[in-house]
Amino acid sequence: MFLLLPIYSLSISTFPVLLTCLPPWEFSVVGSVDRKLSDLERSVSNLTESVSLHLSKLHEKVGNLETKLSDLKRSVLNMTERVSFHSSKLPKKVGCPDGWNLHNSSCYFFSAYQASWYTARDSCRSMDATLLILTDEEEWVFVNIMSVGRPFWLGLSDERTGEWEWVNESPYIMNRSKWMPGQPDNWAGHSIGGTEDCAHITSGKLNDNHCTVAYTFICKARPAPN
Numbered sequence: 001m002f003l004l005l006p007i008y009s010l011s012i013s014t015f016p017v018l019l020t021c022l023p024p025w026e027f028s029v030v031g032s033v034d035r036k037l038s039d040l041e042r043s044v045s046n047l048t049e050s051v052s053l054h055l056s057k058l059h060e061k062v063g064n065l066e067t068k069l070s071d072l073k074r075s076v077l078n079m080t081e082r083v084s085f086h087s088s089k090l091p092k093k094v095g096c097p098d099g100w101n102l103h104n105s106s107c108y109f110f111s112a113y114q115a116s117w118y119t120a121r122d123s124c125r126s127m128d129a130t131l132l133i134l135t136d137e138e139e140w141v142f143v144n145i146m147s148v149g150r151p152f153w154l155g156l157s158d159e160r161t162g163e164w165e166w167v168n169e170s171p172y173i174m175n176r177s178k179w180m181p182g183q184p185d186n187w188a189g190h191s192i193g194g195t196e197d198c199a200h201i202t203s204g205k206l207n208d209n210h211c212t213v214a215y216t217f218i219c220k221a222r223p224a225p226n
């Protein structure tokens, strides 16, 4: 009587015992299975060793990457602190809105479009600015340069009282050298009626004209701190 156990239920250690119970013609089959099992064990062992080796290398690479990432974070932190330190040493800048010119701590807007004196005044106000009031000779020179060849409304009018005054109702001290020859003449020949009560500047010289005439204009504002 032979044992009829399935081969896969046998371990290698049980084979010597079992072999004594097998007939001779079964030895070759068992021997073949034994070799295959041994080969399989070697393959598994080699594979385990290989996986272990790769895992070890992978862990080493991850460790290196973590070290580099840590170094990089420190570098970024150092650079951020240095930029912050140097930024704090920079003088505070003043800023004008886009399209405005900064000059002597004031912002100037030279419009590209034309409008009546009234619309120009209101447009400046809507931008928290004032239709230009010229305050000193240096500012005259700046505006002269910027107004070459084009008329710009200024915040100067005699419509309210008959006397020339700035748009903030401060008095204008007449200086005829600043006016075109023969101006202001309060000319009344306009087809639209009325006289000339508003002043514009062209190439550094003033002239009075009808307030409804459309000219470009200059607004002035204080710069906003950044």
Ligand SMILES: [Ca+2]
Binding pocket: 183, 184, 185, 186, 187, 196, 207, 208, 209
């Ligand atoms: Ca005139």
